[in-house]
Amino acid sequence: MRRKLAAGNWKMNGTPDSLAEIEALMRMQAAPGVEILICPPATLIAQAAARVGDHPIAIGGQDCHPKAQGAHTGDLSAAMLAAAGATHVILGHSERRADHGESDALVRAKAEAAHAAGLIAVICVGETLEEREDGRAEQVVTRQQAGSLPDGASAANTIVAYEPVWAIGTGKVPGTDDIGAIHGAMRAALAERFEDADEMRLLYGGSVKGSNAAEIFAVADVDGALVGGASLTAQDFSPIVAALDAA
């Protein structure tokens, strides 16, 4: 049984005042069927983890370096994230692939580093608009998935998020048939490589909001969401958690 996950990626947003949003989520009506993960900017991980305390909300990072330590100014190792209180790390987000030229091979190396530090890797894949219009969405996504997941990936240490680049922050969302087709192809490709593929969680990300969450979560093989803009406030995020709990 795959546990449903509502993950929030705050991206480059948030100051210590924003931690009040996590406290508001902690006060929210319990959604027993849903695991919640918040990935604030690295500057807030330790404070967020301290605020969460024993509450089951998990805290994650948004990137890590593939090396364990060394002369890499400005970077953070997976072990540093774990020491700050993170249990998860987002890797290979399309914004990192675009802004920092991250390849599948680099994402795979980062995932290996995350696993070595005991972190759960949330590995992102997704096609551009041009690739979708060329009819290559499934091919691109499964190729990225194959290249970005290390051989040691398992349901215990890896989650895959399908995020069409053109749907991120745009208000555009693929049709539910399209999401289902991609998630089905991802699951089938995982099954060829990993024994516990049936237990690996697949998230959808890209303009998920309270208003469209229920129809997205009704799609087969969608085990939750990776949410950007609508994760920044408890008011916007809580309806998504509720829709997932009800799905």
Ligand SMILES: O=C[C@H](O)COP(=O)(O)O
């Ligand atoms: O990581 C989150 C995704 O990029 C989705 O962002 P969005 O919900 O603002 O479209």
